[in-house]
Amino acid sequence: MSQDLPARMLRLLSLLQTRRTWTGDELADRLGVTLRTIRRDIDRLRGLGYPVQGTTGTAGGYRLTSGADVPPLLLDDDEAVAIAVALRTATRGVARIEETAVRALAKLEQVLPVRLRHQVTTIQAAAAPLPVPWGTGPTADPTVLATLAAACRDHEIVTFTYRTSGGETGPRRVEPHALVAADPVWYFVAHDIDRDGWRLFRVDRLTDPAPTGHRVTPRELPNPDAATYVAARLAAAPARYTFHATVPADAETVRARTWSLPGRVQPVDDHTSTLDLAADNPHHIAEQLLGIDLGPDDTIHGTLELAPHLEQLGKRLLRAANALTRQDDQSKQRDGPDARHGP
Template structure:
């Protein structure tokens, strides 16, 4: 029998937080105690504010319910690290107001971490750098996320104003189907009622979304996958031109430069590497090569016309 009541209570709470239904006998077996002891420990958890539901009878048991407030949480080592890391990068999110809230929560979590876990979290934070957002017009209001998340769940029509990249505004009446994240950007995949077609909307360009109150029948997103549909819509998969180049520097030395290019390492040698790069057109390929050339000499293997495009780019940059 276990005599450490505090440790046993924490183990019991950890089991309940899986939110599955636990017969009393199974909990007793897991904890190595009697069913009477389990019921006594459950009463202690209720006194601490944990809403434990019970079902009596032959097939009765217990489960943790949603309460009116947040009681203390019990996390294992890996869960605690995951929460700390998630809060750190949520503090750099594009959702308005969440940065400060995430930092406050992170300070509380890290203050409670044992030294061995705090070192692991700190090692990751110190080894990863993030680009700072320079634009202020791509911030998303949490209310918009809440409106569309609920509308996607409940299949409810939503109306909103939408500002396109050219600056024009229009009113939209849509069936919201799914939210998709791409880096710092959030997108809504929806059926546009007025245009009778599927559309992708950037959430930072949506203004004053309002649920209509009526509901729609769920449709099948083209291709069956919302993320693939967004990638196709915004051009993430459109890479119609590619080139093979030799970079006269070891790959490890220029990998940081290539992280922003759509590339594939073909060959790696002591003094150089062969890389395949892709983009929408020759002009963008030339710009990519020019950026790489700032870090190391580059030789274009193919296509031949890329060399001509780079020469023209160089001439224009040199001026008259």
């Protein structure tokens, strides 16, 4: 019996990590032991530093909570590989995480079995990040992200202070739905209780998040998923500069070459699309246009104030092209007409 005890406790710990709350009877049934044995194993886990809390209610139960120290975590193979890959990429848009990720990765890889270490290396070699040209911006606090993620997981109402784009600051009380990373900005999708509607919050403008302990039934999002909702909201947001054009290419190609949100590119037919760009920074639009050929002049419309910025970028590129041409001419004059053919 004593030889089976460590394995049973590991299974018990694994169960506690997969769900917020378990009743004692559920745990006993899963492990094939008595309720008394479950209570004894729970006490032993607590003695090892695992913060297992007893819950009140009709049947009572147990849940793994946060403690003063970090006890060992039990990970299956897939979870260990996923965490190692995420640490190697050192999540963009999260403040102060790069150095911490390196330290955590070193600890994890030290204990990974060789077969899993090989999987991590293989995945990392095949997955190259492709940041957008303007992939710098405000970073989110990892503690804030963790609090919001837990609230999303537990469907628990959360409160926080939010600063709008106009600079107004005030309290919010929301039903959380999901976090979306739109490199490099993190967005929090939630249903605002006081305003009775879905809202999109930038995490870098959000402070002092606090779970309330009140859990709710998840609402149905008005889009297929959170990422689609964020993309639609961002595409519909007003901006200082706009640019519209008909492009002689299919929608998928245009979307890929301009790094556009799905709603910004619409197909006309198999070989033509409409492009609708908007940004507060004119250089963003200019850089997006570099990857495509535009259609007829009469299909191009937009903010007049954008024209000087596009012209400026065009002049810079033309100057660079002229410099390369002059360099080639000078090289030919220096080497002579027969230099390419050798003696």
